Amino acid sequence: MLASAAEGCSPKEFLREVYKDMSIDYVKFHKMDLLCKIGVVLSDALIRELSLDQKEALEEMAVVLNNSTSSLHSDVKHQASVEEGQSSPAIFVYTLPNIVVGEICIKHKIYGENLFLVSDAPATELLSDYAASLFATGKAKQCMVGWVDALDDKWSASLAIIQEGSTENSINSLEGIFSEAQGVLNN
Amino acid sequence: MENLKQELKNFIVTHLNLEEMTAADIQDDDPLFGDGLGLDSIDALELIVMLEKEYNIKVRDPEKGKAIFQSVNSLAEFVQAQAE
């Protein structure tokens, strides 16, 4: 299962429309920064597609995400507010890249392992190996992995949920996912 | 006082990015936190920032914020009292 979103679309309005279309109904969504909104929308799309058994096991799912700009999108806004002499707590909250993982976990009550990696390009092999290692050591039976990157109006994101023992658990699949920077959101 | 309450409701909606809500949706005695508007601790801090920015009122203790931000009524009473 995979979901990826188109790069270069105007973010706020696009995501607002997707939020409505998907009937996400989560008040906190509108307070999130761009990175988190993208992560929540894509992860929602994936989680909805899970089987009942998989949904019931959601709280043990691992989440390992990756990007190149960290939280720069919100960092710049926070820096601007520091310069103006009035820092906004609501902006500062989002000046860490792993908050997108946190927001996904909060929304879906996921208590499993979670990690965020920063690298110039998608760390495809590492994410695949990491998921495999979690499965092999019994730490998780499903693992959400992916790339979520956003800066100003440019963004690219691709997420997947890998199941233990699934044929999708392979480098080739993940490479295919990450190369789809110009994909469309799958419902 | 009514004008102040209306103004506060507008500020709540704009400062807290309450996109699915308008000022008209907020009743004077609705609990702002918990089950009411579902605001959380970060929203409380943003309201403290709002008080400073819009009314030049400094709330130094976030714990005091709980009583002040119970509802639009309590918030308006607080702002009014500071002005006197």
Added chain:
Amino acid sequence: MDIHITNSGIVSAIGDNFLDTKEKLYSGQGGITQSNYSVADCENLYAGQVSKNNEELASELGLSSDRLWSRTSLLALKAGREAWSNQKGHILRTGLIHATTVGGMDISEQRYSGSISSEWSAAGQHSCNAAADSLAEDLDISDFVTTISTACSSAANAIMMGARMIRAGMLDRVLVGGTDSLSKFTVQGFNALMIYSYEHCKPFDENRKGLNLGEGSAFLVLESDASLKVTGNEPIGRLVGWSNTNDAFHATASSADGKASKKAIQEALAQAKLHCGDIDYINAHGTGTDNNDSSESHAMISVFGEQLPPFSSTKALTGHTLAAAGSIEAAISLIAMQEGKLIKAHNWTTPMKETALIPVTKEAPAQINTVLSNSFGFGGNNTCLIFSK
């Protein structure tokens, strides 16, 4: 398969290197002082600053003065080189896993406000992975290099990941750790969250008013049995347990009952095949905030009950070093085991009414064979590590 720790490098407010830290850790002085960071309501905030400025660090490292370096990179290079100083052998599969949240923000914020001249090399230092890239190049590590950024548990996660990769047979040895430097960005941010104490922080104290930030860097070198045969290094400790959970409660606060922290502690114990009674000392996360210390206390009580080992937070000595905390406190845990002395809860006087817990109040000699180190980060990212002799 054992995960051997064969060296450590550290620079923080309480020491210039590992030996210096060992001497100063028990001196009673601590490294938190009134800094030159100010916010609207308070000038000269308490913070744990590394005593050397950037020019001194760059000079000590023999770095070119032709380029600007971020303080994060400088601190990482210093501690990284120290940790790597007894390494040899190029046939080993070698990795570097670094962790940071500030990255080059310390220099970017100066460029943003125009206080230093805009320069290409400084822009290249901003990214979170810049320090790792610089360190990897400096130490000629190329098999595997990555950067983790998960708030206050970052370095602990780097250590955990390194151990995993050795156990999975992907690496023979790995340099793991984290770095964060002080910046106006983080100081203003934590003040906006109203959790920066305007007094010297007091973790686990009833009258605590928040955290003090700190800066620094620390690394461990983890080696497999096979790696030891090549390097000939003597282990100074072992990493025996690790775990990571998500609190799934709030982006910047821990749940009141510390459920996920409890889970993290229990999973680390299970992974290490240890029982509660096997832990000789807990180096707590203990930031000094109302929320963390309460949540963490409840988690510790619910795991250990009557068997709660001696515990303390060392953040009143170093400040909260954010991404570096996990590795700085790992190095401190190693020192506690080596010295056989519990670390006193600096600046603590009054137990929290809700728990009545009393941290270590005397640096008594103790048999410290096994230490639990907690690192609980924003975004609900909780990591526990267990070290032993």
